[in-house]
Amino acid sequence: xxxxxxxxxxxxxxxxxxxxxxxxxxxxxxxxxxxxxxxxxxxxxxxxxxxxxxxxxxxxxxxxxxxxxxxxxxxxxxxxxxxxxxxxxxxxxxxxxxxxxxxxxxxxxxxx
Amino acid sequence: xxxxxxxxxxxxxxxxxxxxxxxxxxxxxxxxxxxxxxxxxxxxxxxxxxxxxxxxxxxxxxxxxxxxxxxxxxxxxxxxxxxxxxxxxxxxxxxxxxxxxxxxxxxxxxxxxxx
Numbered sequence: 001x002x003x004x005x006x007x008x009x010x011x012x013x014x015x016x017x018x019x020x021x022x023x024x025x026x027x028x029x030x031x032x033x034x035x036x037x038x039x040x041x042x043x044x045x046x047x048x049x050x051x052x053x054x055x056x057x058x059x060x061x062x063x064x065x066x067x068x069x070x071x072x073x074x075x076x077x078x079x080x081x082x083x084x085x086x087x088x089x090x091x092x093x094x095x096x097x098x099x100x101x102x103x104x105x106x107x108x109x110x111x112x
Numbered sequence: 113x114x115x116x117x118x119x120x121x122x123x124x125x126x127x128x129x130x131x132x133x134x135x136x137x138x139x140x141x142x143x144x145x146x147x148x149x150x151x152x153x154x155x156x157x158x159x160x161x162x163x164x165x166x167x168x169x170x171x172x173x174x175x176x177x178x179x180x181x182x183x184x185x186x187x188x189x190x191x192x193x194x195x196x197x198x199x200x201x202x203x204x205x206x207x208x209x210x211x212x213x214x215x216x217x218x219x220x221x222x223x224x225x226x227x
């Protein structure tokens with residue numbers, strides 16, 4: 001079935017470092033792809049999305065490009081801040097499914 | 113609208129007791145989802161409703177679990193005879209049926225601890 005595999009964590013970076021969190025997917029159709037962020041003790045917040053191939057989602061300095069040829073949706077940020085420390089989840093939603101499928105999450109810690 | 117609201121935020125219960133959680137979705141959203149999230153894992157789908165109809169249930173949803181959405185607005189998730197393995201964060205999310213591919217709005221979750 002449709003699934004998402006994301007880079008295992010934890011990831012620890014210094015402030016202003018470059019961030020990449022890898023995400024690849026398996027889907028029979030043309031899914032929409034998402035990145036969600038979860039801060040401690042809270043639910044998931046939608047960070048960005050892309051609904052078709054070559055779309056780039058962006059928000060708060062984060063970006064991800066929907067790459068159909070490599071079935072990937074890697075999350076990037078040019079300069080991370082301490083406030084970006086959280087768990088990041090890659091997810092997909094396909095018409096064939098009635099639910100969203102999530103990766104296991106990647107914990108990011110940014111140190112000052 | 114203040115988003116998706118879940119109550120309680122935390123619940124500690126003794127093994128064997130029944131618990132009930134409530135979710136109030138965004139008012140105009142006709143789809144409501146329940147997910148379970150255990151420590152270090154991503155959310156796993158449990159069930160979803162379109163309006164008041166429960167349209168799909170995951171195999172994760174044992175017969176001790178039941179969910180309702182009686183008037184197509186708020187939903188409840190009940191766990192009977194709780195077990196320690198039920199300890200998890202229970203997340204509710206909502207969206208519009210025609211906008212599934214634009215993402216869900218999640219609540220803050222109910223953290224269940226079974227002792």
